[in-house]
Amino acid sequence: MLALILFFIFAALCVGGAINLLVQKHPINSALSLIVVMGSLALIYLLLGAEFVAAVQVIVYAGAVMVLFVFVIMLLNAGAEERLSQGSKVATILGVPALIIGFGITAALVSHITGLDRIAIGGPTVMNGADVFGNPQAVGHLLFRDYLLPFEVTSILILVAIMGAVVLARREE
């Protein structure tokens, strides 16, 4: 029961932040509402027992990536967005909620047809007397043993991304 109440609180925060991202005109407001979404998603991950993912979500996403976004917004002095092409107002006002609700209803229907809505998840997964599911130790065992090669490949990806960012953002001489 408590898990359900907490889920609804954080889900409401998530959806509110996501809708605020769409409504706001200034990119810095959109970026800050995305931080709200990511923070409440981290708490939902904790409800699912994914401790490692929740910590990485806060450190990498809400920390590093969003700081990069806010830094670039301030560096480029981005103002409120201007609209050159006025699209159909009706399409925006009706289409956007229809799109979002359509996605939600589709997910609900599919999970009802496949019987996934009768499965309750969350709560502790006890193994050897301790709740180990999703903690850094369990994830680390899997990451450094079964997924060692993909993990090493990601380091090359990050290296290439860093070099690409440096080359692209360099001032032309």
Next chain:
Amino acid sequence: MVPLSYYLVLSAILFGCGVAGFLIKRNIITIFLSIELMLNGVNLTFVAFAAQLKSLDGHIFVFFVMVVAAAEAAVGLAIIIAVFRTRETLNVDRVNLLKL
């Protein structure tokens, strides 16, 4: 205990918000933020199914998605800075030519 479908509906709504923002926004940084929102929605699906299947593989996939998202943000923001240097604008409607 929360039904699995609630998590799936929440992630679908987040993904839908990302798609809508990608389509209606004209600021290139906000479009990028919408892509991050879509990635977060997908991550929630991975974690929910990992909890249902009692398998940690979903957490590993979330880790890889986060790595790719971080790399994409670094390169994408560098491209945004390069575009801003040459065109002095962040509006995607003004960036309609590959050649300057």
